Amino acid sequence: MSKRNKISLSVIRRLPKYYRFLNHLISQDINRISSSKLSEITGLTAPQIRQDLNCFGGFGQQGYGYNVAELKNQVASIIGINKSISAILIGIGNIGKTILTHLQFESMGFKINGVFDNDSLKIGANIAGFQIMDVNYLLDFCSINNPTVAIICLPMSVVGDIVKKLVNNGVRCFWNFSHYDISVEHSNTIVENVHLQDSLLTLCYRVNNQEN
Amino acid sequence: MSKRNKISLSVIRRLPKYYRFLNHLISQDINRISSSKLSEITGLTAPQIRQDLNCFGGFGQQGYGYNVAELKNQVASIIGINKSISAILIGIGNIGKTILTHLQFESMGFKINGVFDNDSLKIGANIAGFQIMDVNYLLDFCSINNPTVAIICLPMSVVGDIVKKLVNNGVRCFWNFSHYDISVEHSNTIVENVHLQDSLLTLCYRVNNQEN
DNA sequence: TAGATTGTTAATCGATTAACAATC
């Protein structure tokens, strides 16, 4: 908390990892951990862990280390897991359906408030407790409910158009599963991309060039 | 190609992005591009693009730029898309099923040679043209077929055990959708992680801390 | 107190950007 200056994206991207391992430690009934022990299990270096955590405050104690439960709560609150960010999901294809049924949004700081598709066969159907709405109703829905985040599970052909409309209607944050580069087109947005294809191609390179 | 020294992971991770945008340019019938134009559409800087590409050879021409089709072919061959890496997929839950049906492995340098699950209701069933095999047959399958890559779509509770067995049977490369940290436990492995939960929590932080 | 481990500054390392000579 406290005087949080400019936290670099590198640090931010490690926070979920800390959170993950701290939960794991709790499930093992370990209630105290040093940065060097944490280093062993996470593969990060001990000074990096200490420096990362110190961006947000001094959670440790000299000579003792960190209290696992306390640190986990601190990290949870830094990430904002206790909040409830309003989100919509657009596109109930393979990926959209999987995301919706597989992930526990509510334990990760989000609340899904609407689910959209353009397929008349899907509209009205129920999936994971959500009734799929007609994408034609999307903008009306946005002006009424002002969702903060849109989860984009759309094919490349339609994503540009829909994202543009969303941005024009005040949606600025995206969890993007499409190949479309939202942040290039729309500068004032916050985007997390999950580019499965890029990940697979990166693996392709690394497997084919193992001598490196 | 040529004298490929130590290519940094930062550069490698941008290769799929170049490949993606080059394909997009081709579909728009654009056959020539400068690094500064490429910079505009990708959001990367022009010197970075030139420097990245020059890790692998001089594909451009002074005063002209890059030939799109040629550069795309070069990048494809650098990544190794023309190869056919033998892969198996383990765990046909939500994510496993989606991966298998949604992605075109063969156009990304891979060939799926086996699909495994431990659920007797699923074993023998057909999914996306693959007959699901009993995970008990996994190690026999590995010693006979020597797959290069294992795609891990397993829950946390079983992943450690199965990965260990795979490593002991010669599998060293992983596309990992689980929360398990393979490379920490097994040092001599190549792992690409898709941590959906980490991605979502990163978005959570960024949405909650927009002033940064 | 002595031992352990943090918090934090300084040093190093690597990646990005700037600049420009080479050259198409």
Add this chain to the structure above:
DNA sequence: TAGATTGTTAATCGATTAACAATC
């Protein structure tokens, strides 16, 4: 040839690591 743009070196910037004084 003149204009454009690469390839490449040097400068900058940021992130990681090393080191150690502070302190529990």
